[in-house]
Amino acid sequence: MVKRFWVQLLGTVLPNSYIKGLLTGAQIYQGPVKGVCAPVLNCYSCPLAYTSCPIGALQHFMAIKSPPYLLLGTLVPVGVTVGRATCGWICPFGFLQDLLYKIKTPKLELPGWTGYLKYLFLVILVLVIPYLTMEPWFCKLCPQGMIEGGIPQVLLFPEIRHLVGWLYSVKGVILATFLILFILIKRPFCRMVCPLGAIFSFFNKISLLQITVDMERCTKCGICRAVCPVDISIYEDPSSLECIRCMECVRVCPNVHITTLLSPTIKHSPQEGER
Amino acid sequence: MKKRLLPALFFLLLSAVFILIGIGLDDFGEIMSNGAILCLSCIGIG
Numbered sequence: 001m002v003k004r005f006w007v008q009l010l011g012t013v014l015p016n017s018y019i020k021g022l023l024t025g026a027q028i029y030q031g032p033v034k035g036v037c038a039p040v041l042n043c044y045s046c047p048l049a050y051t052s053c054p055i056g057a058l059q060h061f062m063a064i065k066s067p068p069y070l071l072l073g074t075l076v077p078v079g080v081t082v083g084r085a086t087c088g089w090i091c092p093f094g095f096l097q098d099l100l101y102k103i104k105t106p107k108l109e110l111p112g113w114t115g116y117l118k119y120l121f122l123v124i125l126v127l128v129i130p131y132l133t134m135e136p137w138f139c140k141l142c143p144q145g146m147i148e149g150g151i152p153q154v155l156l157f158p159e160i161r162h163l164v165g166w167l168y169s170v171k172g173v174i175l176a177t178f179l180i181l182f183i184l185i186k187r188p189f190c191r192m193v194c195p196l197g198a199i200f201s202f203f204n205k206i207s208l209l210q211i212t213v214d215m216e217r218c219t220k221c222g223i224c225r226a227v228c229p230v231d232i233s234i235y236e237d238p239s240s241l242e243c244i245r246c247m248e249c250v251r252v253c254p255n256v257h258i259t260t261l262l263s264p265t266i267k268h269s270p271q272e273g274e275r
Numbered sequence: 276m277k278k279r280l281l282p283a284l285f286f287l288l289l290s291a292v293f294i295l296i297g298i299g300l301d302d303f304g305e306i307m308s309n310g311a312i313l314c315l316s317c318i319g320i321g
Binding site (some may be wrong): 027028029030032034035036037043044045051052053056059060061064066068069070071072074076077079080081094132135136137139140142145146148149153154160163164165167168170171172206207208261 | 279280282283285286289290291292293294295296297298300302303304305306307309310311313314315316317318319320321
C-alpha cells in the first residue's frame, strides 16, 4: 500500500507551490487556478497557494447570497466517490495534526459527542453568520488561516503589520491552543471543528469507496482503533461519519477490506513487518 | 455495492447540472476574484 505520508506531503506541497510569488514579491497568486477549490482546508491567503479554500469560497457565496453551484458541483463528486478520503490523504491541516500527534507525550481522548460540534460550526460560522453579516467569520477564527496566511503574510510584508490588532491575537491564541491539542489528541480539529469534513462526512454512507469488516473473523482486538487517526473502531460502523478513509485499519488488520464499485472486495493481507 | 451505484449516479448527475449552472453564472470567475483578493479575515487583520 502507498505510504500515506508521501501522499499527504504531496497534497500539502502541490497546492502550495507558488514559489514565483515569493521571488517576485507578490502577496498571493491571482491567476486562473484560484478559481479552483481544492477539496481540502488550504488557505487561499497563503503566499504559496495556487487554489482557493472551499470553506472560504462557501462563506463568500453565503455573503453575496448566491447559491454556490460550481463549488457544490466540484465537492459532491469527490464526496460521492471517496467520501472523506481527502481528509485522510491530502489535507495539509490533517497532515499537520498527524505529524504533531507523533510527538511522544501522554495522550487524551475526546468524548464522542464532540464529533457533532463540526456540524454546528458548519451551519453557524460558515453558513448562517456569513449570510447575515456578509463577513467570513470562520476565516476570522481559522487556525489554518493563521498558519498559512496570517503568520507568513505579516512576516513577509511589513506594510500590513500596522493592521495587526485584537483579531490577530485571538487567532494566535486559537492556533496555539490547537497546536497543543494536536500533540495530545488524535486530529481534534478534523473531529470537532472542520466544516469541510462535516460536508464530506455525509457522503461516507453512500460513497463508492467503502470499508468492510469481516465480522465473523473480527475479534474486536482494538488494533484498528489504536492506529486510527480519528480514534474510531471501524468494526462498530465501517461507514462511520468520522472515518477519513486513511486505510490504516486495512493495513494492519486482515479482516478489514477496501470495497469499491470496480473491485467489489480487495482483500489485503498485511505483511508480517506491517503488523 | 450495486445499491450504492444509483445514489452515486444521481449525485454525479446533480453535480454535472450544478457545474453547468455554475459556469453559466460565472461562479468560476466569482471564486477566482474572491481568492485573488488578499483575505484580511484569513490573515486575522480585518
